[in-house]
Amino acid sequence: MFNFISAKKASELLKNKKVVGIPTETVYGLAADATSKKAINKIYKIKNRPKDNPLICHFFSVKQIIEWGFILNDVEKKILKKFSPGPISLKLQLPINSKLNVATAGLDSIIVRIPSNKIFREIIKTTNKPLAAPSANTSGKYSPTTAKMVWEDLGKKVDGIVDGGKCKYGLESTIIDSSNPRLIKILRPGPIGIFELKELLGSNVKVETVKTISATPGSKYKHYAPRAIVNWFSISNKLKIKPNSVLLLTNEDLIKWKTSKYFDKNIKVNSLGSISEPDKISKNIYRKFFEIDQKKFDFIYLSKIDFNSFSDKGSGKALAERISKVLSK
Ligand code: TXA
Numbered sequence: 001m002f003n004f005i006s007a008k009k010a011s012e013l014l015k016n017k018k019v020v021g022i023p024t025e026t027v028y029g030l031a032a033d034a035t036s037k038k039a040i041n042k043i044y045k046i047k048n049r050p051k052d053n054p055l056i057c058h059f060f061s062v063k064q065i066i067e068w069g070f071i072l073n074d075v076e077k078k079i080l081k082k083f084s085p086g087p088i089s090l091k092l093q094l095p096i097n098s099k100l101n102v103a104t105a106g107l108d109s110i111i112v113r114i115p116s117n118k119i120f121r122e123i124i125k126t127t128n129k130p131l132a133a134p135s136a137n138t139s140g141k142y143s144p145t146t147a148k149m150v151w152e153d154l155g156k157k158v159d160g161i162v163d164g165g166k167c168k169y170g171l172e173s174t175i176i177d178s179s180n181p182r183l184i185k186i187l188r189p190g191p192i193g194i195f196e197l198k199e200l201l202g203s204n205v206k207v208e209t210v211k212t213i214s215a216t217p218g219s220k221y222k223h224y225a226p227r228a229i230v231n232w233f234s235i236s237n238k239l240k241i242k243p244n245s246v247l248l249l250t251n252e253d254l255i256k257w258k259t260s261k262y263f264d265k266n267i268k269v270n271s272l273g274s275i276s277e278p279d280k281i282s283k284n285i286y287r288k289f290f291e292i293d294q295k296k297f298d299f300i301y302l303s304k305i306d307f308n309s310f311s312d313k314g315s316g317k318a319l320a321e322r323i324s325k326v327l328s329k
């Protein structure tokens with residue numbers, strides 16, 4: 001049964017080196033005291049996360065980041081001023097002798113984020129420590145965007161879960177490396193798009209999305225996958241839909257499907273929302289995967305969206321990247 005805990009209780013548990021599922025504006029996280037090796041080890045165990053995959057650290061404010069010895073360049077200050085608290089994470093040099101080194105899997109850099117979710121902010125403030133929090137899912141799976149999703153995946157393993165409702169964005173934060181203030185690298189696309197970054201930084205600063213596997217250690221691992229096998233849906237091909245499948249379609253494809261000669265009312269369909277609103281699709285997509293997995297479908301036929309048509313604003317490109325990773329090759 002569900003027994004969610006309060007933010008106050010979560011802070012108490014975190015102070016005692018326990019591990020707690022918490023809401024953020026992006027996805028739910030699995031939080032622990034970022035200075036405690038014992039607590040960090042629990043995160044790896046609960047998630048079955050490879051030991052070489054480092055953790056993001058969450059802070060309450062820029063002030064707290066600086067108190068922990070980090071040095072920010074002008075571009076980093078500007079980015080945090082504009083987008084924090086919020087869904088953006090910065091890769092920073094780990095200060096010498098930092099107690100946060102237990103969260104970095106041996107790297108001399110660390111990714112920091114100042115979340116905007118009110119409940120999580122209260123928890124960080126009360127705990128009074130940076131909190132490491134990867135997404136609260138078993139390694140390889142999509143991230144949870146409701147407390148129920150955390151419960152179903154990890155409920156028996158964690159010390160508590162705080163229910164904060166549906167996440168605002170539904171995709172993980174944008175991760176950037178801005179150590180070179182003239183060339184900002186997007187290591188993982190997210191809700192803050194390349195458009196917003198360019199708009200803020202102007203034409204003297206280049207912003208590019210990095211595609212190399214080594215840029216984020218985690219990118220070499222499987223990600224975001226539902227249990228069901230994902231294939232493209234295409235109305236023009238002769239569809240040979242396997243038994244126990246569900247179509248996961250944009251509103252536009254749904255209309256085409258219903259009026260096409262291949263239409264079969266026995267095939268289950270689920271709507272993703274309109275292609276003209278990628279931010280809305282992003283908000284709901286992991287939850288759709290979860291609901292499909294709960295119903296034990298074996299195959300998903302997903303609308304073949306032309307992602308190049310998405311603008312660089314908001315979550316569009318991040319959505320494209322996530323979906324490209326869940327397709328069965
Ligand atoms: O929105 C988010 O960022 C969520 C919420 C909970 O804050 N967190 C999240 O964490 O998505 P996680 O661990 O699921 O993804 C973090 C990614 C991983 O791919 C990891 O390999 C990479 O960031 N990463 C962490 N530390 C790194 C570092 N020092 N250098 C390069 N990549 C790093």
Ligand code: MG
Binds near residue numbers: 143
């Ligand atoms: Mg994750």
